[in-house]
Amino acid sequence: RFLGAEAGKPYDFHRWEKGLTRLRSEYKGAGFLTVHLTDAVERCEPSSDLLCPVVTVEEGRRYDVRWEGVSAFTPDRLAEGTGLRADEEISEGALVHDLRERLVAFYRGRGYLRFDADVTVEKPNADRTPLVVSVVEGKRGYVKDVRIEGNRGLSEKTFHGQVTTKGRGVFHWITDSGHYSDEEWNDDMNAIVGLYQKSGYARMKILGVDDVWDDRGGIVKTIRTEEGPRYRVREIVFKGNDHSLRTGLLGLMRNKEGAYLDYPGAEADQEAVAKNYRDSGYLDVRVESEVIFDENASAALRFAIVEGPRYRLGNTVVRGTLLTEAEAILRENPIAPGGTAGEKDLLRFQQAVYATGLYKSVRVQRVKRPEEGVLDLVFEVEETLFFEVEFGGGWGTDTGFRGLLGAKEKNLDGLGRSVSAQAIVSQKEQKFIGDLREPWIFGNRWKWEGGLTGFYDKAERVSFDLRQVSIVASITRKVFERSSVSLQYELSRDEVSNVAPGAVLSPEDQGYATIAAVRALAALDFRDNPFNPKKGALLSGSAEVATLPLGSSVDYWKLSGQSSFYFAVLRHSTIVLSGRAGTARAFGGTQEVPIQKRFFLGGRTTVRGFKEDTLGAKAADGTPTGGDMMVNLNTELRVPLRGELIGAVFVDAGSVWFARNTVGGFDLRKTSGLGLRYLTPVGPIGLDYGWKLDQREGETAAEWHFTVGAVF
Structure with missing residues (x-):
């Protein structure tokens, strides 16, 4: 029943493993906390194709867990939180110690800083062995302040910048200041020692930590230190460096002659020297380092090198x-x-x-x-498998219901040439894409990927409808792990229809147009995580020009760029600063940049207090016309709430205008709002509510936006 295996049915390894987990959990739920399972899957007979799985169960003692002094949590919650009935196995010898350690971590992580527990195994009674867990919960508290004594060499400000455990502040419910964690506190102690040792205090010690409680449960933690002498590097000596100059090796090191000794950095310097040799072909190199302390607070670093052969x-x-x-x-x-x-x-x-x-x-x-x-x-x-099928669906305030279906063959010729097709359909847009990729368009010396992509796009915009058939030839080169540059030539046949009368600014704004453009793009992604970044930067930009010699019936050029910066603040929160800007101009015989190539703002990824594409330049009848100039600024604070749920507070601003319009020019509109994000493996699901800070007559006060994927 628990193992999920039946006679005469095919053997399923994953189902068998899940069955073992269920069986172990059932035993532990019945009190056999140290149960041990051993399984083997063998042939029933040497010449048979039938398998006879065998499970050997060593039940161990049957415990009767008794909780004493518990009031803040139920016994079932404690059993779950300490993993008492989890599916991992534990030995008799480790049961008492592990249970106590997990209890301490569970309680202190929830603010019970004076918590203590005693776990004892009593004499067996009948068929059960009493396991008595006596706890002293104490009053729930918080960290009021963290102080340091004996710090003559390093300032209080430097010390506080090193530790993550902070005294409770006014906005502790947002910043999580005042929270105590054994794991974080131990990390803080190691960080303090590391900070001192990097600053020359190689023999610094933490003498102890004094805790002083107040009547409200606040605790002041005072760290007592003994700094010891501060050492300077007298000399750095290399032996055995037959094929590397001393000056070159010195340039690799964190420690410098005459500077204060970076004691942990001596090990890093040893690895830097070894890495330099290995990168130069000396794969068998051995480097040993030694720090020799003198009585006059100076030190010498010595590195012994055995180079070995160069491969x-x-x-x-x-x-x-x-x-x-x-x-x-x-x-x-x-x-x-x-x-x-x-x-x-x-x-x-x-x-x-x-x-x-x-x-x-x-x-x-x-x-x-x-x-x-x-x-x-x-x-x-x-x-790997070379044929892939992808599908998905969703809903957004800007698109309505949408779905995706695609297929890709990654290995047409044994050399990685790929072909793919994709359909993306929503209530407002239907897009069909076919793509052919050649990994080495110029040979492996230049490492450019070639692409030939066909598009069919039918979309409903705020001020017009667009039907577009295009083909794009491109070459792309990867420059960093998630960064690339690309050059493209696009030839498209556009049909613009149902244009709002006020949005028609030139003959190119309605009817058919052939657009032939060359385009350069660059994307530099230095974020720590593309789905939920906490630090780093994302930079991108594009430049394109369409003109008659390229085969275009309209002439224009267009530049745009975006920068987003991510900063970790307030323990686990993140501030995002993002800005984008663009400009476009018509030239030659074209009166105005075609409407489908103008800039529009407003919506879930730009200025969230406005509906999609409704911010900026408007005709006399209120129809959005887009513009040839654009600027967009975003600031967002993201605060973890619970599990994968994140809260957000944001301020957006933006303007779209025509450079030659002296009447309705630059007009920066500002909005603010709140949002929720739920993190998934494919990106966040977000709900935002943005309200206008400068609402004008005839405008709604605010807008809702729902999105799947990063906002910026």
């Missing part, structure tokens, strides 16, 4: 390819034939092979020939 790349053997060619791996090699086989380049080689998306595992065996100074490589790969 150059020999043969590269590929194994495991069935549907791909060996060339798909070999062309990723950044090392020239017979070139130096440095650690950094070898790792780049392996990562580049995995990044092709053709293999789900890439293992590299290094075969060294030290006498010859040659390194041979054996690549063992396991190919």
Whole structure:
């Protein structure tokens, strides 16, 4: 019943493992807290294809858990919170210790800073063994202040900037200040020691921590320190560096002669020297470091180096390819034939092979020939599935219901050439895309990816409808892990219809137009996480020009860019600052930038106090016309609430206008609001409510926006 295995049915490994977990949980729920399961899956008979799974159960003692002194939580909540009935196994010897440690962490993490517990195993009674858990919960408290004594060398401000445990502030319900965690406190103690040792106090000690409580449960924690002498680096000595100059090695190090000793940095310096040698082909290098302290508060750093042979790349053997060619791996090699086989380049080689998306595992065996100074490589790969199907659906305030269906073949010719098709359909837009990708359009020396993409797009905008058929030829190069540059040529046939009368500013704003444009794009992503970033930056920009010599019936140029910066603040919160701007101009025989190429603002990703594309320049009848100038600013504070739920407070501002319009020019509109985000593996689901800070006659006071994916 628990194992989920039935005679005569196929053996399912995952179902079997889940069954073992259920069986273990049932035993622990019945009091067998130290139960041990051993399973084996063998053939029923040597010549048979039938399997006979066997589970051996060692029940151990049956415990009767008795809770004493518990009032803040129910016994079931404590059993769940301490993992008493969890599916992992625990030995008899570790039961008492682990249970107490988990109880302490559970209570103190919830503010019971004076909590203590005693866990004892009493003599068996009948068929059960009493496990008595006596607790002293104490009063729920908080950290009122954190202080330091004995800090002559480092300021109080420097100290407070190093620790994450903070005294409770006015906005503690947002910042989580005053919260105590054993894990964070231990990290703070290590951080303080590390800070001192980096500043020259190599023998600094923490003598103890004094806790003083007040009547309201506030605790003042005072850290007593003994700094000891502050050491300077007298000299740095290298021995065995036959193929590296001393000046070059000194440039790699955190420690400098004459500066205060960075004691933990000595180990980092040792690794920096070793890494430099390995990256230069000395793969067997050994580096040992020693810090010698003098009586006059000075120190010497000595590094003993055994370089070993310098390797150059020999043969590269590929194994495991069935549907791909060996060339798909070999062309990723950044090392020239017979070139130096440095650690950094070898790792780049392996990562580049995995990044092709053709293999789900890439293992590299290094075969060294030290006498010859040659390194041979054996690549063992396991190919992935090359055909993918994707589908999805959702709803947004700007699109209504929408759905996605796509398919992709990633390996047309054994060398990673791919073809894909995708349909994205919503209540306001229908888009169909076909795409062909060639990984090495100019050969593996330049590493540009070539693309040929066809689009069909039918969309309803605020002021017009657009039907577009286009083809885009592009070359793209990856410059960092999540950054790229791209050059494109697009030829499209646009039909603009149902244009609001006030939005028609030139003949190009309605009817048919052929647009041929060249475009340059760049995207630099330095965020720590693309789905839920807490620090880093995202920078992007584009420039395009359409003109008659390219095959276009309209002439214009357009520039736009966006920058978003992410800062971790208030323990676990994040501030996001984002700005975007753009300009466009018509030239030649074109009177105005075509309406489908103008800038529009308003909506869930720009200024959230307005509906989609309704902010900015308007005709006399109130119809949004778009503009040839745009600026958009966003500030957002994101605060974790519970689990994957995040609260947000934001201020947005933006303006769209025509540069040559002296009457209705730049007009910065401002909105503010609140939002909720729920994090999912594919990005956040968000709900925002933005209200206008400068509401005008005829405008709504606020707008709701629902979105799937990052706002910015």
